[in-house]
Amino acid sequence: MKFKLKKDLLLGTATAATQIEGGDDNNNWARFAKEGKVKDGTSPLRADDHYARFREDIDLMAELGLQIYRFGIEWSRIEPQRGVYSAEAIAHYREEILYLREKGVLPLLTLHHFTNPLWFEDMGAFEHKDSPEIFLSFVKKAVEAFGDLVSEYITINEPNVYAVNSLFWGEWPPEKKSMRSLVNAFSNMTAAHILGYTYIHEARRKMGYHDTKVSFANHLRVFEPENPKNPFHRLSARLTEYLFQGAVTRAMMCGECRFPVLRRKGVTKGRYYDFIGVNYYSRSTVKGIADGVREDCYKNDLGWEIYHEGLLELSEHLYETYQAPVYVTENGTCDNRDRFRPRFLYDQLKLISERENHIVRYYHWSFTDNFEWKEGESARFGIVHVDYETQTRTVKPSGRLYASIIKNGGVTEEAFDEFVKDSQYETAPKP
Ligand code: BGC
Numbered sequence: 001m002k003f004k005l006k007k008d009l010l011l012g013t014a015t016a017a018t019q020i021e022g023g024d025d026n027n028n029w030a031r032f033a034k035e036g037k038v039k040d041g042t043s044p045l046r047a048d049d050h051y052a053r054f055r056e057d058i059d060l061m062a063e064l065g066l067q068i069y070r071f072g073i074e075w076s077r078i079e080p081q082r083g084v085y086s087a088e089a090i091a092h093y094r095e096e097i098l099y100l101r102e103k104g105v106l107p108l109l110t111l112h113h114f115t116n117p118l119w120f121e122d123m124g125a126f127e128h129k130d131s132p133e134i135f136l137s138f139v140k141k142a143v144e145a146f147g148d149l150v151s152e153y154i155t156i157n158e159p160n161v162y163a164v165n166s167l168f169w170g171e172w173p174p175e176k177k178s179m180r181s182l183v184n185a186f187s188n189m190t191a192a193h194i195l196g197y198t199y200i201h202e203a204r205r206k207m208g209y210h211d212t213k214v215s216f217a218n219h220l221r222v223f224e225p226e227n228p229k230n231p232f233h234r235l236s237a238r239l240t241e242y243l244f245q246g247a248v249t250r251a252m253m254c255g256e257c258r259f260p261v262l263r264r265k266g267v268t269k270g271r272y273y274d275f276i277g278v279n280y281y282s283r284s285t286v287k288g289i290a291d292g293v294r295e296d297c298y299k300n301d302l303g304w305e306i307y308h309e310g311l312l313e314l315s316e317h318l319y320e321t322y323q324a325p326v327y328v329t330e331n332g333t334c335d336n337r338d339r340f341r342p343r344f345l346y347d348q349l350k351l352i353s354e355r356e357n358h359i360v361r362y363y364h365w366s367f368t369d370n371f372e373w374k375e376g377e378s379a380r381f382g383i384v385h386v387d388y389e390t391q392t393r394t395v396k397p398s399g400r401l402y403a404s405i406i407k408n409g410g411v412t413e414e415a416f417d418e419f420v421k422d423s424q425y426e427t428a429p430k431p
Pocket of ligand 1: 016019157158161219279330365372373381
């Protein structure tokens with residue numbers, strides 16, 4: 001054995017509804033794509049056609065032995081107009097969840113993952129003062145519909161990435177560049193999470209269940225000053241860290257609001273998580289307000305630094321502060337040809353297995369290649385390759401390695417020789 005997997009660590013993958021399902025034109029990203037805003041001209045309307053092919057995909061998950069699966073439901077399918085719910089969509093997701101359970105894969109359900117129904121987007125989405133209650137109505141419907149089948153929930157995926165990309169950098173819909181919008185979104189998403197967290201617990205308790213677990217998926221980066229000796233770089237790293245993730249983490253987890261998060265109605269201090277959800281991809285090197293990437297490091301195909309230690313640093317820091325089991329709700333890399341993903345998986349899981357930590361779940365991003373937001377279909381994160389024209393799925397070497405790790409409880413000498421030995425990082429050329 002090259003290494004034995006950490007005891008009690010469950011392995012699986014994560015996806016998001018809009019990135020894999022296809023066919024839904026009632027959300028802000030489908031519209032954004034139609035307006036020609038996605039770099040490669042593709043649209044989530046195609047994606048992986050998973051809405052129609054979910055059985056095939058779940059069969060493949062089961063074949064690979066995946067134990068856990070984080071996935072999303074599309075709000076705009078379930079509530080196509082405000083207050084109008086689709087029985088068809090609800091029935092569809094019930095079928096999907098039942099199929100997962102039948103195949104022995106434990107579901108973790110994400111309620112909001114970047115996309116909004118058009119009616120919600122057009123009223124200002126999470127900038128709107130009523131958005132926490134509007135989101136809560138959707139949560140109520142979801143728990144009524146799926147509460148008997150699902151015990152684990154993520155209310156909101158990466159509020160910071162959503163708010164910063166959409167409302168501060170103006171890169172994502174609705175392409176705003178406004179500090180005020182950012183503050184509103186941070187504040188309302190915090191309230192939405194806290195209302196959702198509280199409601200899911202109450203509702204499932206009334207249904208007679210006592211195994212409910214709720215949290216949010218927090219996008220976390222390591223922020224390093226470009227030159228540690230430069231006080232300005234050090235200050236920018238600390239400030240960026242606080243503004244991007246520090247304040248919103250504290251607010252969402254404990255209801256303690258400090259600028260840029262303002263306290264909204266219904267937000268009181270408390271404990272609003274049952275696990276610590278960490279989405280981790282990279283380290284940022286900072287010298288000003290925008291984040292950068294150092295030159296002397298391994299990078300993925302999107303130019304992000306590959307820095308495995310960061311996941312451990314961040315999760316342990318959070319554990320010390322918040323004392324709950326850590327779920328790595330996303331971790332992965334963009335490797336369009338699967339040249340270094342096997343090495344990436346090996347290095348990351350080895351570190352988790354050999355270092356003292358509190359990680360109990362690892363959801364690799366992602367199962368199939370999928371619609372990577374502004375990058376469209378051009379950026380591949382899957383352990384399963386998708387030919388978008390034919391919708392053919394092919395398990396990549398990284399997927400075969402992952403299956404072997406689960407089956408054998410670690411990386412065997414044979415698996416290492418077959419998948420990892422020749423899989424090497426390359427330093428991406430400077431952009
Ligand atoms: C998001 C995913 C995305 C992944 C890779 C995360 O920030 O939650 O939707 O595909 O990163 O960029």
